[in-house]
Amino acid sequence: MPYTPHKPPLAESSEDLRARIPGWGADADRADRPSVPRERFDPTFAGAHWEHPDRQPEKWPRERSVEHTRLPPVFGTTCPPAGLSGTVRKLAYARYSEGQAAHWLLLIAADRVDAVESALRSMLTLRPDNPITQTGVQAEVTHHGLRSRLRHDRADVKHHWMDPFIVGAPWALAVVLVVRTVRRVRRLA
Template sequence: MSRKDQELTDHMPYVADRAKDVPSADELRARIPGWGSDLDLADRPSVPKLSREAGSATGAQWVRPETQPGAEGRERSIEHAHVTPVFGTAQPLSGLAGVVKWYAYRRFSEGRLPHWMLLVVGDRLDVATNRVTDALRGRPDRIVAETGIAAERADSPVGARVGSSRRDWRHGVLDPVVTMWPYLLIGGVAVWVVRRARR
């Protein structure tokens, strides 16, 4: 049985990669006060309760379920040896956003900021791509209706914000920018293309 097969048949759903240059227990204990204080089972208050079940240190009974088909090539964090036995398939990676997200999973750990920032960038690219494709298919977003401006008009928006402690007034400035930037970008590119064509 190969190492990979052993990992996949292990009861642990995730198998962490072995860290490099790990200090010894004595080095850590000398450097960090209190390190390893729970290594001795006698020092763990929960051990007597957890070991009541015969034949198990924790009493947990778990059999790894059969792996869902299609796990090959699925995105997963680099800390994990394989995907979970059951996973979602509703939003497969696609397009430029998929490339960005795939790079985030393949290159950076979940503990690194670039991992999450790239996923956010991928989401924004996905939104922009879908807005453009919807517009090209004749179903553009209803920008004005989706802002909720009709409800604002009926409920005295200015009076509700001026002189109050509400903090959502910032959204009145930021929301149009967040909502409109893909269209502004498309418009800017169109103007640039027309100017280049005229030259």
């Protein structure tokens, strides 16, 4: 409020507010609170019926941080660590603390290794992933991608020029490696 020569109005009293606004101050008087009859205050009762919760069975050795002596009572089991990425994840948890950059860098590297493993696994199946339709490149052409990318209210406009390289470079690198391998095999044969 700007400074003026006039005195600002004083705050209304609780009685005036309660008379003007229905339900105002319901937490001020316990008799006005609708849940009071159901509330019982017992400082010794915490609400839990156990001292320690039942532990989820551990079906395989789970990765856990070196700071903790045991796993929490419930933990995720949907993606057990497997392959080279699983080995890298286990190394990150077994050797480095969560406070060290090496721990997190190894986990990031494990995610990248997992992406490569998934791509290789896909290429070995009868129905490999389609990089054109499953990376969103086709949507750029069919669903006005350029027009939506050039709007100036987007926060990611600065790195749009990198997106084709980030998405396409691994596939182009894979093609180059396959071509070189095929040429080398032909020369040896």
